[in-house]
Amino acid sequence: KAGVTQTPRYLIKTRGQQVTLSCSPISGHRSVSWYQQTPGQGLQFLFEYFSETQRNKGNFPGRFSGRQFSNSRSEMNVSTLELGDSALYLCASSPYRRDSKNIQYFGAGTRLSVL
């Protein structure tokens, strides 16, 4: 079974631009979460989608948004990029469970550099 696929792997943007990152979850997984990873802040939760609905959201400004499609693929968008948005953006998928056994499987990430 293929793992979580994120595209592109690397991006270079300039301040003020916007960017869209893509994530294809593991087949059959309906939950997709996004995280930002930086050396200073570590892994920080952005948001989580399930059945095309955002279920959870982290403490990020409204410039960060996402969506999920009917095939569970997800995109996240960052508008008006700032230098501090430079980070590794990780996508993770999980199978649906009613309990809290939430094993998230991560992709390799998209490395975003804002100049």
Added chain:
Amino acid sequence: GESVGLHLPTLSVQEGDNSIINCAYSNSASDYFIWYKQESGKGPQFIIDIRSNMDKRQGQRVTVLLNKTVKHLSLQIAATQPGDSAVYFCAENRGGSNYKLTFGKGTLLTVNP
């Protein structure tokens, strides 16, 4: 700041030794914990998990210990190998079917041959 944190940012061990990586958490409602391993250039990889109704869980060369009294989690790696060199994160799920994991800052494990 994050409620899940690590006592040591770096750990250096000799090949063949046992490694112990520690993690503290502060949320009593957390009921599920995971350890991840992240190698350079890769995303975090699941290692082992444990529910809050357990004290210990063993996998292949790894053991996770949970002490709810002091809100402490540890990952023990037996016979550490060079391939174990990576950053290790603990993560907690704060109750129910909340699919938001809170991660610690990470510990860099270096295995010396």
